[in-house]
Amino acid sequence: MKDLNTSQTGAPVIAAKDLNLTFQTNDGPVHALKDVTLDIGKGEFVSFIGPSGCGKTTFLRTIADLEQPTSGAITVNDLTPDAARRARAYGYVFQAAGLYPWRTIAGNVKLPLEIMGYSKSEQDQRVKNVLELVELAGFERKFPWQLSGGMQQRASIARALAFDADILLMDEPFGALDEIVRDRLNEQLLELWARTQKTICFVTHSIPEAVYLSTRIVVMSPRPGRITDVIDSPLPRQRPLDIRDTPEFIDIAHRVREGLRAGHLDD
Amino acid sequence: MRNLGPVLTVIAALIALWYLAVVPMNAQWAQDQARRAGQDLGFAALVTETMSQQRPRLPAPHQVAAELWNSTVVEEWSGRRGFMNTGSLSNRSLVYHGWVTLSATLLGFAIGSGLGIALAVGIVHNRAMDASVMPWAIASQTVPILAIAPMIIVVLNAVGITGLVPKAIISTYLSFFPVVVGMVKGLRAPDHMQLDLMKTYSASGPQVFAKLRWPSSMPYLFASLKVAIAAALVGAIVAELPTGAVAGLGARLLSGSYYGQTVQIWSALFAAAILAALMVALIGAIQRMTLRRMGMAA
Numbered sequence: 001m002k003d004l005n006t007s008q009t010g011a012p013v014i015a016a017k018d019l020n021l022t023f024q025t026n027d028g029p030v031h032a033l034k035d036v037t038l039d040i041g042k043g044e045f046v047s048f049i050g051p052s053g054c055g056k057t058t059f060l061r062t063i064a065d066l067e068q069p070t071s072g073a074i075t076v077n078d079l080t081p082d083a084a085r086r087a088r089a090y091g092y093v094f095q096a097a098g099l100y101p102w103r104t105i106a107g108n109v110k111l112p113l114e115i116m117g118y119s120k121s122e123q124d125q126r127v128k129n130v131l132e133l134v135e136l137a138g139f140e141r142k143f144p145w146q147l148s149g150g151m152q153q154r155a156s157i158a159r160a161l162a163f164d165a166d167i168l169l170m171d172e173p174f175g176a177l178d179e180i181v182r183d184r185l186n187e188q189l190l191e192l193w194a195r196t197q198k199t200i201c202f203v204t205h206s207i208p209e210a211v212y213l214s215t216r217i218v219v220m221s222p223r224p225g226r227i228t229d230v231i232d233s234p235l236p237r238q239r240p241l242d243i244r245d246t247p248e249f250i251d252i253a254h255r256v257r258e259g260l261r262a263g264h265l266d267d
Numbered sequence: 268m269r270n271l272g273p274v275l276t277v278i279a280a281l282i283a284l285w286y287l288a289v290v291p292m293n294a295q296w297a298q299d300q301a302r303r304a305g306q307d308l309g310f311a312a313l314v315t316e317t318m319s320q321q322r323p324r325l326p327a328p329h330q331v332a333a334e335l336w337n338s339t340v341v342e343e344w345s346g347r348r349g350f351m352n353t354g355s356l357s358n359r360s361l362v363y364h365g366w367v368t369l370s371a372t373l374l375g376f377a378i379g380s381g382l383g384i385a386l387a388v389g390i391v392h393n394r395a396m397d398a399s400v401m402p403w404a405i406a407s408q409t410v411p412i413l414a415i416a417p418m419i420i421v422v423l424n425a426v427g428i429t430g431l432v433p434k435a436i437i438s439t440y441l442s443f444f445p446v447v448v449g450m451v452k453g454l455r456a457p458d459h460m461q462l463d464l465m466k467t468y469s470a471s472g473p474q475v476f477a478k479l480r481w482p483s484s485m486p487y488l489f490a491s492l493k494v495a496i497a498a499a500l501v502g503a504i505v506a507e508l509p510t511g512a513v514a515g516l517g518a519r520l521l522s523g524s525y526y527g528q529t530v531q532i533w534s535a536l537f538a539a540a541i542l543a544a545l546m547v548a549l550i551g552a553i554q555r556m557t558l559r560r561m562g563m564a565a
Binding site for chain 1: 460461463464465466467468469470474478479482485561562563
């Protein structure tokens with residue numbers, strides 16, 4: 001089982017070293033990230049969990065070059081985040097689906113492809129493929145408001161997958177959805193990950209979600225935002241939903257909870 | 268059309284009020300006339316009299332309606348100088364004067380909305396323009412148009428530009444402003460997340476504009492175009508007032524007031540109002556069509 005879990009061969013896909021990020025606000029500086037050091041290997045599924053203000057989203061945004069670190073080094077695919085973004089190294093899924101209301105589902109998925117200059121036939125082919133991947137085939141011509149919240153979020157994942165970046169950055173993508181829909185989407189996400197072999201960074205504040213999905217769980221704590229624990233999951237890659245009742249699962253969940261509590265003791 | 272009922276109710280109420288006002292407004296003159304003729308007017312006779320004067324202080328609604336009808340359909344259909352007899356519009360008809368004003372309005376509206384959109388694009392994309400243009404745009408609207416209109420027309424006249432263009436420029440002056448304000452808001456409508464998404468695609472400035480900002484601004488654009496076209500019409504009419512223009516709704520208003528032709532004034536006013544309503548309705552229709560095609564039912 002060991003060989004399945006750790007596929008970190010060669011250089012890490014994402015490497016952060018002593019990363020610091022301070023926001024200047026009206027209430028004085030906010031230390032969003034403090035001395036964050038983390039390597040993420042190819043094909044890993046890494047979850048970031050912690051209370052709000054712990055810097056998990058900020059770290060994801062730093063990988064995506066949406067925030068610039070104050071100090072420290074970070075590389076994505078051995079490039080600076082800026083260069084990696086220009087090389088379209090990652091797809092980003094936001095908390096809200098953020099589909100354009102004036103575009104159909106197919107039109108929304110096509111958006112990055114249009115921007116990146118794919119040919120018309122290539123666009124259609126890719127849209128078809130990714131919509132099948134997220135089980136939205138047949139909804140091409142619907143407008144976003146005609147779809148449920150879960151379906152919209154799936155469409156936004158399809159949009160992030162459309163241009164086939166190796167890295168998928170997901171910022172609490174299922175946070176606004178109900179438990180049942182979320183379970184289903186988590187299952188689908190694992191299937192999708194297994195099929196596409198992508199490296200996934202996943203921000204969440206749900207312990208079961210983090211444990212169920214990840215090969216590695218990064219526990220963070222706030223003020224200043226920092227990593228307090230990194231947990232390698234011994235769970236196999238194939239995970240039925242009822243794996244959540246196994247002792248291993250409960251053990252990891254317990255350790256995550258402990259890590260979160262430890263972070264709070266400093267307050 | 269589910270608001271047809273309420274609209275008609277309001278119109279009916281206004282017309283009733285109007286009729287009520289006609290009697291006291293015109294009673295003085297009617298009684299003077301009667302006294303001179305040595306007659307004594309009863310109430311019924313007084314009411315009839317106030318509703319049918321040649322130059323009433325306040326014309327009755329049916330007088331205005333009749334004048335509107337006569338100076339459009341009847342004049343062009345059977346008038347000596349009308350369209351059916353001469354093949355060209357009669358210079359005594361409101362169709363002719365309406366068209367003169369409308370053409371200036373449309374030209375001014377086209378330039379004004381184009382200018383407004385261009386300024387908004389500049390303001391949203393250029394920091395210097397963001398800081399400098401808006402205060403001037405607002406200042407421009409605080410200057411009374413009646414003070415500026417004659418100057419613009421005189422200056423342009425001096426350099427040999429007459430006729431349609433000076434009036435259109437005054438229309439432009441009034442109509443660019445709502446478009447600037449609306450479009451700045453519209454082009455800034457996309458939230459942080461949507462802009463971040465574009466950044467993750469490394470989209471270029473023109474791409475962000477074409478794929479995100481422009482479509483996001485459509486509802487704002489149409490709202491401001493409706494205000495702009497009404498303002499453009501006001502601009503064209505105002506431009507006709509101080510210059511002794513011989514044609515246009517403004518000219519009709521002016522000549523009506525010179526000769527005390529209140530019925531003519533009111534019918535020209537209503538022609539302008541109807542024109543504005545039609546243009547706003549037309550833009551509303553285009554808006555509904557566009558937004559429906561974009562999947563955003565308004």
